[in-house]
Amino acid sequence: MPCIIINSETCKGCYLCIEVCPKKSIAIGKDLNSKGYHPALPMENGECSGCESCMIVCPELSIEVYDEE
Amino acid sequence: MKDAVTHYCQGCGHSVIHRLTAEVIEELGIADRAVGVPPAGCAVLAYFYFDVDMIEAPHGRACAVATGIKRANPESIVFSYQGDGDLAAIGTAEAVHSANRSENITVIFVNNAVYGMTGGQMAPTTLLGQRTTTSPAAAGREVHREGYPIKVSELLASLEGSTYIERCAVNSVRAIRRTKKAIREAFLTQMNGEGFSMVEILSPCPTNWKMSPVKSWKWIDEVMTPYFPLGVIKDSRKGSKKDAG
Amino acid sequence: MKNKEKRLMRGSEAIGEAAVRAGCACYFGYPITPQNELTEYMARRMMETGRVFLQSESEIAAINMSLGAASTGVRVMTSSSSPGISLKQEGISFIAAMELPCVIVNIVRGGPGLGNIAPAQSDYFQATRGGGHGDYRTIVLAPGSVQELYDLTRKSFELADEYRTPVLLLADGMLGQMMEPVVFNDKEILPEQLPDKPWTVKGAKDRPSRFIRSLLLDVDVEEEQNWRLYRKYQRIERREIRHEEYYMKGAELAIVAYGTAARIAKAAVKRCVEKNMRVGLIRPISLWPFPYEHIYKTAETVKHFMSFEMSTGQMIEDVQLGVKGRAEVLMYGRPGGVVPTPAELFRVISRAYNKIAREK
Numbered sequence A: 001m002p003c004i005i006i007n008s009e010t011c012k013g014c015y016l017c018i019e020v021c022p023k024k025s026i027a028i029g030k031d032l033n034s035k036g037y038h039p040a041l042p043m044e045n046g047e048c049s050g051c052e053s054c055m056i057v058c059p060e061l062s063i064e065v066y067d068e069e
Numbered sequence B: 001m002k003d004a005v006t007h008y009c010q011g012c013g014h015s016v017i018h019r020l021t022a023e024v025i026e027e028l029g030i031a032d033r034a035v036g037v038p039p040a041g042c043a044v045l046a047y048f049y050f051d052v053d054m055i056e057a058p059h060g061r062a063c064a065v066a067t068g069i070k071r072a073n074p075e076s077i078v079f080s081y082q083g084d085g086d087l088a089a090i091g092t093a094e095a096v097h098s099a100n101r102s103e104n105i106t107v108i109f110v111n112n113a114v115y116g117m118t119g120g121q122m123a124p125t126t127l128l129g130q131r132t133t134t135s136p137a138a139a140g141r142e143v144h145r146e147g148y149p150i151k152v153s154e155l156l157a158s159l160e161g162s163t164y165i166e167r168c169a170v171n172s173v174r175a176i177r178r179t180k181k182a183i184r185e186a187f188l189t190q191m192n193g194e195g196f197s198m199v200e201i202l203s204p205c206p207t208n209w210k211m212s213p214v215k216s217w218k219w220i221d222e223v224m225t226p227y228f229p230l231g232v233i234k235d236s237r238k239g240s241k242k243d244a245g
Numbered sequence C: 001m002k003n004k005e006k007r008l009m010r011g012s013e014a015i016g017e018a019a020v021r022a023g024c025a026c027y028f029g030y031p032i033t034p035q036n037e038l039t040e041y042m043a044r045r046m047m048e049t050g051r052v053f054l055q056s057e058s059e060i061a062a063i064n065m066s067l068g069a070a071s072t073g074v075r076v077m078t079s080s081s082s083p084g085i086s087l088k089q090e091g092i093s094f095i096a097a098m099e100l101p102c103v104i105v106n107i108v109r110g111g112p113g114l115g116n117i118a119p120a121q122s123d124y125f126q127a128t129r130g131g132g133h134g135d136y137r138t139i140v141l142a143p144g145s146v147q148e149l150y151d152l153t154r155k156s157f158e159l160a161d162e163y164r165t166p167v168l169l170l171a172d173g174m175l176g177q178m179m180e181p182v183v184f185n186d187k188e189i190l191p192e193q194l195p196d197k198p199w200t201v202k203g204a205k206d207r208p209s210r211f212i213r214s215l216l217l218d219v220d221v222e223e224e225q226n227w228r229l230y231r232k233y234q235r236i237e238r239r240e241i242r243h244e245e246y247y248m249k250g251a252e253l254a255i256v257a258y259g260t261a262a263r264i265a266k267a268a269v270k271r272c273v274e275k276n277m278r279v280g281l282i283r284p285i286s287l288w289p290f291p292y293e294h295i296y297k298t299a300e301t302v303k304h305f306m307s308f309e310m311s312t313g314q315m316i317e318d319v320q321l322g323v324k325g326r327a328e329v330l331m332y333g334r335p336g337g338v339v340p341t342p343a344e345l346f347r348v349i350s351r352a353y354n355k356i357a358r359e360k
Helices: A016-020 A053-057 B013-027 B042-048 B062-072 B084-090 B092-100 B152-157 B173-191 B213-227 C011-021 C036-048 C059-070 C082-087 C089-097 C124-129 C146-163 C173-177 C219-239 C259-274 C292-298 C315-323 C342-359
Strands: A003-006 A026-028 A040-042 A063-066 B034-037 B053-055 B077-083 B106-111 B162-169 B196-202 B231-235 C006-010 C024-029 C052-055 C075-080 C102-108 C139-141 C166-172 C179-183 C243-246 C253-256 C279-284 C286-288 C304-309 C328-333
Touching: A003 A040, A016 A026, A016 A053, A016 B213, A053 A063, A053 B173, B013 B042, B013 B077, B013 B106, B013 B173, B013 B196, B034 B062, B042 B077, B062 B077, B062 B084, B062 B092, B062 B106, B062 C024, B062 C052, B062 C059, B077 B084, B077 B173, B084 B092, B084 B106, B084 B152, B092 B152, B092 B196, B092 C059, B106 B152, B106 B173, B152 B162, B152 B196, B152 B231, B162 B173, B162 B213, B173 B196, B196 B213, C006 C011, C006 C146, C011 C024, C011 C036, C011 C075, C011 C102, C011 C146, C011 C166, C011 C173, C011 C179, C024 C036, C024 C059, C036 C052, C036 C075, C036 C173, C052 C059, C059 C075, C059 C082, C059 C089, C059 C102, C075 C082, C075 C146, C082 C089, C082 C102, C089 C166, C089 C219, C102 C146, C102 C173, C124 C166, C124 C286, C139 C146, C146 C166, C146 C179, C146 C219, C166 C173, C166 C259, C173 C259, C243 C259, C253 C259, C253 C342, C259 C279, C259 C304, C259 C342, C279 C292, C292 C315, C304 C315, C304 C342, C315 C328, C328 C342
Parallel strands: B034 B053, B034 B077, B077 B106, B106 B196, B162 B196, C024 C052, C024 C075, C075 C102, C102 C166, C139 C166, C253 C279, C253 C304, C304 C328
Antiparallel strands: A003 A063, A026 A040, B162 B231, C006 C179, C139 C286, C243 C279
16 A cells, blocks of 8 residues: 655645545644644555645655555 | 755745746756746745756846846746746836747746735735735725736736746646646747746745635635636647647 | 057947957847947847847846846846936846946936936946945946047956956946047957856756855855955955056146046146146046055145046045045036036136145
8 A cells, every 4th residue: 555754854734735635644743843843644544545646735845655565 | 956945934835836847847858958047035045946057136137137048048948936026016027028029938927916025015916805914904905005916927928929828826736737737838938949938826825824825725716716817828839739748 | 560450430339349349249238328329339230240139128127137148157248328327236236246247338428317418427426336235346447538448348348257247337428429540459259269157057067056146144154245245346456446647747736537527638738738837637547446546646746636527526535535635636527418628627727726826
């Protein structure tokens, strides 16, 4: 099942990825990064279809989408 | 793109537009011929992010600087990257005349309806009713006092010299994909030597609109696009309408 | 000595021809009397030689096009007259800050405001102190003949490249219109024969990308850039001062004048000398850097100076800075585009000279 990795350090917490994820599988993380943002986080039980919507909208190039073999 | 975290606010459209422009430059294989001209505005620091040659223009003069570069060195692919204050207020004459001369340059025009860097003042594209730090009335911008927002794409499209002008937005996955294609068409116009190309991009400015990034996306749909309709405003390219790329 | 071509030329056309022969690849101009002949000459010659001529929508656009073209490493020139040069000041400050070579020609006219189209020298302060913002200087050269219009245009391109800085050629409506013989004593260079410059932005081919800018938000970085420019200006002050003298041996009264005013003064001083008055003429050719040292040394023996200008008196301040109180500095000037006659100046000098003689 494909999955995404969000670079918590460069995420500025705009949460546009959460907005566009068709599977609603991204959530606002609890902890803070060094800039004081709550980075977005792929949900534990979320499903990812590898559609790359989150990657396309992310202003900070913080999201990578992987197709796990 | 250089490996750098941008200074742009959370959810800012510039970040996305930088990436789309850089992707197009890379895919068209013109990185070693590209020369960018950032404005005096939020995107002035674009040269920290674009991994191509760049030279800063005085506020409003990017189209003139780009003209000078292109005329002096026609093989380079020159693009100016300007905001609405830079292009449609102080730089109007430079934009109009570059288009009218059908200058072979590409203009990336980021329309976020305010002066961002200086803290959210009214811009030439501030919408009627939109409140900013310099249109503070309860009713925001009003015609009898502040006049109308300028439709830059339509204005420049009326000039014979402009070849390809498209207005798009970066407020959804589909819109972002469409914007990348438009930027590509614009650069192809320049590469084929067919004259002046511009992409006007409706872009969110959450900080100065005082909205969340998500809400600012909606505001673009609900308020901006009715006044600034999206789509190809002008395409007088000789080549086939359907670009093979 | 190869007999060099000699041609009777109008002043502004001599500037244009010198630019073409100096390998100027781009010219950006905008119509304004009294320098239209230069723009029109460049329109013809640049097109003949397959180079870039562009009449812009404003002087502001022209100076910014020049900035862009200069960043690609080619030799660039733009020209205008007083009001147009005022419009270019922000651009010139940027060009100085970004250390780009560029030649700017000001055919000065009567001012202030719209003024008129007659010759004047009332842009001296703007030229030598800089009309733009920030700590920067521009080299300012003041030709006094059509031959010098030719020679100093060539020199301007060389200085601009050598020091990577804007150079201002300060002429006036009279110099621009007069016709005199010009000897082409320089070897023509084609743009492609000019040496490549290592700092240009032409597309990062086989090298890392680079950028040229003047926004330095970190004040320490901006300070260092200012001191870097300052050291460059000191170098220029040490090496690029130019001036000439006439009849200064044993002079007791020294007239200081440049450009057209110097031509008038030379005729007047000649008549004074014929009437056994010990009067001489100092003609600064570089207005920045100004020949302060030379004036200071002269003030050891000469105790009276007179600044003669086609203005209400601007260079006089530099003469006073030069003498440092060692001598009296008088002033005679006619602003507004009036061109004094040698006879008029002769009467003014004689009166001053006789007054000095009586007091002695």
